[in-house]
Amino acid sequence: MIHNIGELKYGLNLLCEVNGKNKEMLMDISIVKLDKDSHESYYQQHKEIAILLLDGKIKIKWSAREEVIERRSVFDENPWCLHVPKETEVTVEFLEASEILVQCTENENSFAAKLYSPADCQSDIFGEGVWNDVARRVVRTVFDYRNAPYSNMVMGEVITYPGKWSSYPPHHHPQPEVYYYKFNKPQGFGLCLVGEDAYKIQDNSFLAIPGGLVHPQTSAPGYAMYYCWMIRHLENNPWTDRIDDEKHTWLLDKNVKIWPDK
Numbered sequence: 001m002i003h004n005i006g007e008l009k010y011g012l013n014l015l016c017e018v019n020g021k022n023k024e025m026l027m028d029i030s031i032v033k034l035d036k037d038s039h040e041s042y043y044q045q046h047k048e049i050a051i052l053l054l055d056g057k058i059k060i061k062w063s064a065r066e067e068v069i070e071r072r073s074v075f076d077e078n079p080w081c082l083h084v085p086k087e088t089e090v091t092v093e094f095l096e097a098s099e100i101l102v103q104c105t106e107n108e109n110s111f112a113a114k115l116y117s118p119a120d121c122q123s124d125i126f127g128e129g130v131w132n133d134v135a136r137r138v139v140r141t142v143f144d145y146r147n148a149p150y151s152n153m154v155m156g157e158v159i160t161y162p163g164k165w166s167s168y169p170p171h172h173h174p175q176p177e178v179y180y181y182k183f184n185k186p187q188g189f190g191l192c193l194v195g196e197d198a199y200k201i202q203d204n205s206f207l208a209i210p211g212g213l214v215h216p217q218t219s220a221p222g223y224a225m226y227y228c229w230m231i232r233h234l235e236n237n238p239w240t241d242r243i244d245d246e247k248h249t250w251l252l253d254k255n256v257k258i259w260p261d262k
Contacts, residue, residue: 002192002199003206008033008099015206016178018106022208025176026232027153028104031204038094044086048107050155051090052081052142052228054182056098062090063113070095074226075159075184078118081142083151085111101180103153103230111150116142127168131251131258135165144231145238154231154239160190163221167192169251170214171242175234177215179207179227188223192216201225214245 005013013031016022028047031054032040042049051060057070060082069080084090086107092100121142127135138159143151160166170193183189183203190201195213209215211234219225231239250256 001194001197001208001210002201003208004202005031005204005206006202008204010034015180016208018104022178024210025178025208026105027176027178027230028102029178029180029206029230030102031099031180032102033099034094034097036094036096040092040094042090042092042102043088044104046086046106046108047104048083048085048109048151048153049088049090050081050083050103050143050153051092052079052101052103052155054099054101057095058098058100059093059095060090060115061093062088065115067115068095074157074182075224078121078123078140079116079142079157080118081116081155082113083116083143083148084113085109088113101228103155105152105232107150107152109150109152111148114143114148126166127164130256133164135168136161137164137166145233145240149238152233154229154233156229158227158229160217160219160225160227162219162223165216165218166225168216169248170216170245172212172214172245173231173239173241173243174211174237175231175239176211177209177232178230179209179215179217180230181205181207182226183219184224184226188220188225190217190219190223190225192218
């Protein structure tokens, strides 16, 4: 379920495919890393496309529009993301060496393309002031069922502080999910659970999470951990919230005390 890519290669770095690798995720997801003056085009007859800028500076064109966008740190800056429906051509010009994440899935709905700016992104602090702040993290939502009910996908980001937990308390949902990770230092690492199985997370790892399994995460002390989280809605069953593991819901009591407090 965990896949360690190592250093990204220039060109296409495939995470999953609807009809191939990790097909149970029901999405096409890839990381594209290219040099300055490179160009890429995207068009899907039956799929929606989301293009997230991870690092660098690009010019992105779609539907007779274009925008120059840049991002220097996934840790410190909210995202830019273009989301387009089927039958919409997108071209990306790399104005410098850059990395983008491309997420696609089948969707016959027609909707207005939208470029989500950093200001459009919902950014929340989860876990603050509870459990001695051991699960304090930044949770960003680019689009989900709330603001894009026409989509069959969800995209967001999490920044896990060094030595802390995220996706916590342990939760699950029927829909499959993919996490793509980065650390603030290349030697950074963390750990995750998927059900009862534990995995080591490294820079540029990705995790394919089947529906129904809990998936808490932690980063090692000294290393901040980023992940892009991507969920595929199921037919007539969109993802709208997390389902907390009942064994750990006692942690949600507003007056809960954590050892050594009595």
